[in-house]
Structures are given as structure tokens and as C-alpha cells.
Amino acid sequence: MKQLEDRIKKDGIVLPGNVLKVGHFLNQNIDIDLLSAIADEIASLYSDSHPTKVFTVEASGIAVATAVGLKMGIPVVFAKKHTSSNVQGDILSAPTHSYTHGTDYDMTINRDFLDPAERILIVDDFLAVGGALKSLISLVEQSGAQLVGCAIMIEKAFQGGGDELRAKGIRVESLAQVETMSEDSLTFRK
Amino acid sequence: MKQLEDRIKKDGIVLPGNVLKVGHFLNQNIDIDLLSAIADEIASLYSDSHPTKVFTVEASGIAVATAVGLKMGIPVVFAKKHTSSNVQGDILSAPTHSYTHGTDYDMTINRDFLDPAERILIVDDFLAVGGALKSLISLVEQSGAQLVGCAIMIEKAFQGGGDELRAKGIRVESLAQVETMSEDSLTFRK
Numbered sequence: 001m002k003q004l005e006d007r008i009k010k011d012g013i014v015l016p017g018n019v020l021k022v023g024h025f026l027n028q029n030i031d032i033d034l035l036s037a038i039a040d041e042i043a044s045l046y047s048d049s050h051p052t053k054v055f056t057v058e059a060s061g062i063a064v065a066t067a068v069g070l071k072m073g074i075p076v077v078f079a080k081k082h083t084s085s086n087v088q089g090d091i092l093s094a095p096t097h098s099y100t101h102g103t104d105y106d107m108t109i110n111r112d113f114l115d116p117a118e119r120i121l122i123v124d125d126f127l128a129v130g131g132a133l134k135s136l137i138s139l140v141e142q143s144g145a146q147l148v149g150c151a152i153m154i155e156k157a158f159q160g161g162g163d164e165l166r167a168k169g170i171r172v173e174s175l176a177q178v179e180t181m182s183e184d185s186l187t188f189r190k
Numbered sequence: 191m192k193q194l195e196d197r198i199k200k201d202g203i204v205l206p207g208n209v210l211k212v213g214h215f216l217n218q219n220i221d222i223d224l225l226s227a228i229a230d231e232i233a234s235l236y237s238d239s240h241p242t243k244v245f246t247v248e249a250s251g252i253a254v255a256t257a258v259g260l261k262m263g264i265p266v267v268f269a270k271k272h273t274s275s276n277v278q279g280d281i282l283s284a285p286t287h288s289y290t291h292g293t294d295y296d297m298t299i300n301r302d303f304l305d306p307a308e309r310i311l312i313v314d315d316f317l318a319v320g321g322a323l324k325s326l327i328s329l330v331e332q333s334g335a336q337l338v339g340c341a342i343m344i345e346k347a348f349q350g351g352g353d354e355l356r357a358k359g360i361r362v363e364s365l366a367q368v369e370t371m372s373e374d375s376l377t378f379r380k
Contacts, residue, residue, distance in 0.1 A: 023300075024300070024302065024303070028267060028268060028270075028300075028303070029265065029267040029300070029302075029303040030256070030259065030265055030266045030267065031265055032259045032260060032263060032264060032265050032266060033263075035256070035259075035260075035266075036260060058248065058249035058252075059248035059249040059252060059268070059270075062248075062249060062252040062253050062256070063252050063253075063255075063256040063266065063268075065253075066220070066225070066252070066253040066256040066257060067256060067260060069220065069222045069225075070222060070225075070226060070257060070260060073222060073223075074222060075219065075220055075221055075222050076220045076222060076225075076253065077218060077219040077220065078218060078249070078253075080218075080249075110213075110214070110218075110219070112214065112219075113214070113218070113219040
């Protein structure tokens, strides 16, 4: 998606340790016109797959997932990163490692929120090694619902998580695929 | 907002300790038509105030804030509940106590994300004692931006946080104001 790639080139900040900061325009302090265009693009890519629900994980995936849900007119649910005292009932869980934060957590979702009859579109802001995305996919598999595919705003393609999932036959659409990045330059996969 | 009150009466679950569970239709597993109607209502209430930015706090405020931002065509930003390793620069902070989870945390926002020239509309899912809302207001005050008001999906009015802020002259609009609740009955303030 050229609009997103151009904006990342213009405003993204590359830091040591393969960190690409976009919080100031994309996933925390949100340019609403850009988010709206991203949601339109994801809705267009997946309209033929007829998803019935958008699934993401807190916190920075919620904004793009909500925008996609509004565009497609389908409900949205997010997984949590720990067991909250407010969560009750039958919980699905997937152990997850965050390479960004260097932490381990359990990604959890109430089983009632992923019905086996649903067709699930997973939406998230970032894909790198794929830790969070693999946990989201695991939760869908545990639920018995059907996964129609994944839509990601920014994939750091050189970290391999996306291609690993594609090799398994999972549809992964990333609107911007960073192929190389350094403090001076950033290139995208075509 | 009658549609929201009716839905809370129908599907809300009251638990001991003044807990009202709505995660299964409102703030985690999200009925997108209800969320869209809520965002329309908030946009309508505040259109004359000409806010330039929506401000909320992770995680369950992000969905409604994003929906309001899309409806009003203004950017959205959310505060974080701890200092993340990805946050850098000049940080505003407000110590906060969560009565729901019995925890203390620092609510933080990058100073660059709340410009003194902005007119801020705070949006959140719940208001009870008002701990989180007071911290959001504190962050706006620290930034020098102007607060146009607060929009809340559900206020537990009997816990007093909303009225305390209104007495200080802050505009607080809650779409459903729970006046009394027990496992058998739930009444709303008119």
C-alpha cells in the first residue's frame, strides 16, 4: 500500500535492535485518515473471504481491528495478554514471547468469544518473528473456528515470521513489507 | 441512550463488588452495530465543541475512541498504563489506582502527542470512582491542551466519580448512567 509505505519512509524512526517506531502516527497517536485508508484496503483484500469476525490482541491492534470491523460491518474481539480478574468462564490460552519487550505472557480469550461457526480474520499492527500472530492463530485453532487469513499493517519481512506462516498455507497480507532497514534507509518488498 | 441501556439490561451481568460485566458485547467482544451507534451519539453530543483529538487509555477504551475518531474525522491517541521500553522522549505521567483490578500504575503519554493547541475529547468505556478519568484529565492539564469534555459509555453513577467531576465544571456525558444495580435489577438515572 503505497500511502502507508510513503508515510513509513517519511516519518518512521529506525532504532537499534530492529525497532521501527511508528507510534507517533500509526499505532498509538493515530492519523485517522491513514487508519481509515488502511481499513479500506484490508476490507477490500478480504471482502471475498466473507469473514464474520475480526480478531486481534490488546493493545495496539485494537484500533486497526475496530476500523476494519466498522468498514466490513462485522464484530471485533481482542485477546488479552494476561488473566484479568474480570475474565471468567472457559478460557483459551497460548503462551507467547514478546521480542519487542523481552517478556513472556499468556494470550487469552474466552472460548465463548470465538464460536466454531465463525470465519475469523486476524488483524494486527506489526508482524516480525510472528510470536503474537502465531498465538492468535493457535487460539483460533483451539476454538474450532475457521481462519480466513491475517491482515497486518507493517511486516518486518526480513525477520521471517510472515513467510514461515505463508509456507504453511496461511494467507498473510501485509500492507507494508519492510525488506531492509537501517537508520539511513528503508526498502520495501514489492 | 436507550439502545445501550436496553442492551445492558438484557445482557449485562452484575457480580459482587459492584462489577458490571459487558465484555461479551461491548468492550472486548464488540457488537459493531452497537459501537457504531454509540460513536454516532458521542459525535453528535460533541460536534459543537469542535474537538481536534480523541484521547483515551489502553486497552478497552481504544475501540470506542477509534470509532469516535472515525466518525468525527479527528485523530485518536491513547495513554499507556506503564512505561514501555518503546516509549521515549518527554513523558507526562499520572499515578492511578484501578479499583477494578486492585492495582496501581502510572498512566503515561508522550508530551508530543498532546499539543497545547489541541482541543481534547476524552473517551472511555467505564466511569465509576473516576480513577482513570481523573488521570486522563491530569495528563491533558499537564500538556496545556484544552479539555472540551469527557464521553463515557457506561457510568456507575452511584460510585460518584462522574458527579464529582461535574461539580468541578468538567463536562461529562455518559450514554448510560447506572443508578442502582443488583443481581436482579438495574436502574438508570434519567
